[in-house]
Amino acid sequence: xxxxxxxxxxxxxxxxxxxxxxxxxxxxxxxxxxxxxxxxxxxxxxxxxxxxxxxxxxxxxxxxxxxxxxxxxxxxxxxxxxxxxxxxxxxxxxxxxxxxxxxxxxxxxxxxxxxxxxxxxxxxxxxxxxxxxxxxxxxxxxxxxxxxxxxxxxxxx
Amino acid sequence: xxxxxxxxxxxxxxxxxxxxxxxxxxxxxxxxxxxxxxxxxxxxxxxxxxxxxxxxxxxxxxxxxxxxxxxxxxxxxxxxxxxxxxxxxxxxxxxxxxxxxxxxxxxxxxxxxxxxxxxxxxxxxxxxxxxxxxxxxxxxxxxxxxxxxxxxxxxxxxxxxxxxxxxxxxxxxxxxxxxxxxxxxxxxxxxxxxxxxxxxxxxxxxxxxxxxxxxxxxxxxxxxxxxxxxxxxxxxxxxxxxxxxxxxxxxxxxxxxxxxxxxxxxxxxxxxxxxxxxxxxxxxxxxxxxxxxxxxxxxxxxxxxxxxxxxxxxxxxxxxxxxxxxxxxxxxxxxxxxxxxxxxxxxxxxxxxxxxxxxxxxxxxxxxxxxxxxxxxxxxxxxxxxxxxxxxxxxxxxxxxxxxxxxxxxxxxxxxxxxxxxxxxxxxxxxxxxxxxxxxxxxxxxxxxxxxxxxxxxxxxxxxxxxxxxxxxxxxxxxxxxxxxxxxxxxxxxxxxxxxxxxxxxxxxxxxxxxxxxxxxxxxxxxxxxxxxxxxxxxxxxxxxxxxxxxxxxxxxxxxxxxxxxxxxxxxxxx
Numbered sequence: 181x182x183x184x185x186x187x188x189x190x191x192x193x194x195x196x197x198x199x200x201x202x203x204x205x206x207x208x209x210x211x212x213x214x215x216x217x218x219x220x221x222x223x224x225x226x227x228x229x230x231x232x233x234x235x236x237x238x239x240x241x242x243x244x245x246x247x248x249x250x251x252x253x254x255x256x257x258x259x260x261x262x263x264x265x266x267x268x269x270x271x272x273x274x275x276x277x278x279x280x281x282x283x284x285x286x287x288x289x290x291x292x293x294x295x296x297x298x299x300x301x302x303x304x305x306x307x308x309x310x311x312x313x314x315x316x317x318x319x320x321x322x323x324x325x326x327x328x329x330x331x332x333x334x335x336x337x
Numbered sequence: 338x339x340x341x342x343x344x345x346x347x348x349x350x351x352x353x354x355x356x357x358x359x360x361x362x363x364x365x366x367x368x369x370x371x372x373x374x375x376x377x378x379x380x381x382x383x384x385x386x387x388x389x390x391x392x393x394x395x396x397x398x399x400x401x402x403x404x405x406x407x408x409x410x411x412x413x414x415x416x417x418x419x420x421x422x423x424x425x426x427x428x429x430x431x432x433x434x435x436x437x438x439x440x441x442x443x444x445x446x447x448x449x450x451x452x453x454x455x456x457x458x459x460x461x462x463x464x465x466x467x468x469x470x471x472x473x474x475x476x477x478x479x480x481x482x483x484x485x486x487x488x489x490x491x492x493x494x495x496x497x498x499x500x501x502x503x504x505x506x507x508x509x510x511x512x513x514x515x516x517x518x519x520x521x522x523x524x525x526x527x528x529x530x531x532x533x534x535x536x537x538x539x540x541x542x543x544x545x546x547x548x549x550x551x552x553x554x555x556x557x558x559x560x561x562x563x564x565x566x567x568x569x570x571x572x573x574x575x576x577x578x579x580x581x582x583x584x585x586x587x588x589x590x591x592x593x594x595x596x597x598x599x600x601x602x603x604x605x606x607x608x609x610x611x612x613x614x615x616x617x618x619x620x621x622x623x624x625x626x627x628x629x630x631x632x633x634x635x636x637x638x639x640x641x642x643x644x645x646x647x648x649x650x651x652x653x654x655x656x657x658x659x660x661x662x663x664x665x666x667x668x669x670x671x672x673x674x675x676x677x678x679x680x681x682x683x684x685x686x687x688x689x690x691x692x693x694x695x696x697x698x699x700x701x702x703x704x705x706x707x708x709x710x711x712x713x714x715x716x717x718x719x720x721x722x723x724x725x726x727x728x729x730x731x732x733x734x735x736x737x738x739x740x741x742x743x744x745x746x747x748x749x750x751x752x753x754x755x756x757x758x759x760x761x762x763x764x765x766x767x768x769x770x771x772x773x774x775x776x777x778x779x780x781x782x783x784x785x786x787x788x789x790x791x792x793x794x795x796x797x798x799x800x801x802x803x804x805x806x807x808x809x810x811x812x813x814x815x816x817x818x819x820x821x822x823x824x825x826x827x828x829x830x831x832x833x834x835x836x837x838x839x840x841x842x843x844x845x846x847x848x849x850x851x852x853x854x855x856x857x858x859x860x861x862x863x864x865x866x867x868x869x870x871x872x873x874x875x876x877x878x879x880x881x882x883x884x885x886x887x888x889x890x891x892x893x894x895x896x897x898x899x900x901x902x903x904x905x906x907x908x909x910x911x912x
């Protein structure tokens with residue numbers, strides 16, 4: 181696997197006659213050479229148009245996923261002993277997840293921000309084993325850390 | 338031909354449409370110059386600062402279509418600071434004052450304001466076609482003027498512009514009686530769209546051939562739109578969040594099946610992975626597929642779509658398709674002429690989605706391939722040599738290895754031999770972009786073999802001024818040369834000043850060129866505008882001691898017949 185690195189560890193003779201332009205960076209940097217922070221901020225490499233750059237930044241990190249990888253998690257509703265199983269990879273984001281769950285459990289479920297007495301709140305258990313409110317982190321990050329879901333009564337949160 | 342009346346000669350000239358050919362015709366004799374002047378319909382100006390509107394109108398008083406380009410190409414990659422120039426306002430003002438019956442305006446990389454659009458919409462009764470590519474400076478209010486006032490508008494084509502979306506009602510500004518729309522492309526708008534107005538507009542546009550929606554147009558609206566416009570040839574899908582088996586999805590599938598004229602598909606700006614299958618029924622007719630914004634769709638879905646696209650001529654895709662996917666393209670798309678593979682991983686994290694293998698597979702499988710833009714993490718000389726052997730017909734070859742200075746990953750050698758093979762085999766090569774570890778040798782090859790080369794992009798390449806000199810001396814047809822982060826300096830810049838007469842422009846940034854060198858060039862070549870772009874210092878360069886030897890961060894020079902431009906901002910210093 182090639183990791184982009186700076187000149188100090190490059191095996192090829194650096195032919196650039198103005199070394200002052202490039203900082204010697206001994207850390208394993210994943211940005212491009214001329215690793216000065218200014219250049220990294222300038223967003224002028226690789227040569228792609230701003231619109232594509234923005235699109236890619238917002239892209240969900242499904243890089244290592246094959247088509248056949250799905251993400252089934254258990255879903256329990258508080259007070260109901262029998263749970264369901266749900267493939268999270270079929271959802272595009274929190275909205276579609278909530279909609280689907282609300283439908284599945286025949287109740288209204290929301291994410292944490294707009295709590296009130298009427299709606300259930302969706303929570304999840306992450307890789308650390310902690311129970312967290314759904315919706316705080318970006319969707320793709322959520323997919324990477326979610327282990328199971330629980331629909332809780334509003335008072336609990 | 339001298340014995341024919343002017344009208345006959347003019348009629349013959351009508352069959353000559355290319356700018357280059359018409360320019361040649363006008364040089365034959367005075368009489369032809371005059372006839373050609375008055376009959377030129379389409380004027381192309383590659384650099385808006387090479388001439389001014391007054392001289393344009395004096396030479397061509399009767400044109401109907403104007404194409405103007407503003408900022409240099411590297412502006413696409415954030416290398417040209419905001420406010421540099423390329424304002425269309427003076428052009429529209431001058432044309433409005435004249436008697437030109439402007440019908441078509443095509444602008445690229447220019448600054449367009451709402452005021453400009455308003456003036457445009459009010460000044461030309463027969464205005465038919467507005468195409469804006471990579472422009473900025475206007476809002477949907479400007480679009481509202483165009484919609485309201487251009488009674489005969491056929492085309493409103495907005496490609497990749499930065500538009501301030503006021504979420505207004507510009508779509509409802511098209512009058513109810515207006516039915517002549519042929520092209521509507523607003524994919525680059527970021528805000529909400531008045532769906533009702535859009536549907537009514539599409540429903541009353543029987544001639545609509547090209548419709549490209551923005552991300553605010555959801556699935557159910559898409560279904561209704563396609564049902565209204567089964568004659569559509571070119572479709573840009575906005576948003577397609579998957580709702581399998583929903584009523585909208587079924588309606589869409591039914592509508593798609595009726596679109597038997599559909600040849601071109603793009604968009605999918607927000608798309609769930611499973612959505613592409615709805616389009617499988619029309620794939621066998623597609624000639625152009627642009628999925629370069631469909632960042633959510635993974636390789637296998639892309640492959641399944643492409644397997645159906647046997648007639649594809651142009652494919653723009655993300656590297657998530659992978660080498661395997663490119664092999665499928667190579668075996669399926671035998672008519673392929675143009676391929677662009679864009680990167681998805683900008684961090685260089687080692688995601689080798691596409692490699693030299695994919696490129697070789699394409700070159701072996703697609704005999705008609707003549708244009709390629711390929712972003713990848715690694716390359717080898719052997720692969721490039723094979724590609725050159727397989728595809729001697731390249732007209733455009735752009736390879737971007739994401740990591741600058743990266744050598745052949747197998748041999749650790751520079752990629753000189755690989756690119757050398759490309760230029761030697763491809764005798765019709767007009768455009769080339771090089772990357773990876775490259776010494777002066779590659780430029781020796783380019784100068785020697787790339788006789789038809791018109792545009793060359795260099796980044797992080799070369800050793801000494803000799804490299805640039807090989808190119809300037811060898812490539813007789815060079816028009817646009819753009820160089821960044823390469824060790825070329827004053828010696829190369831000043832070696833042959835007359836070279837810049839035959840070239841449109843030269844861009845050099847983060848090279849070894851000094852202020853003294855630029856000044857000497859400006860002195861020797863009064864027909865050039867030599868611009869120093871210095872956004873950080875605001876011309877403090879003048880006050881520093883070592884002025885002559887100080888390196889210039891960005892230099893852009895271009896030939897012009899109208900001297901220094903008057904609209905330059907403070908950070909641009911024209912020598």
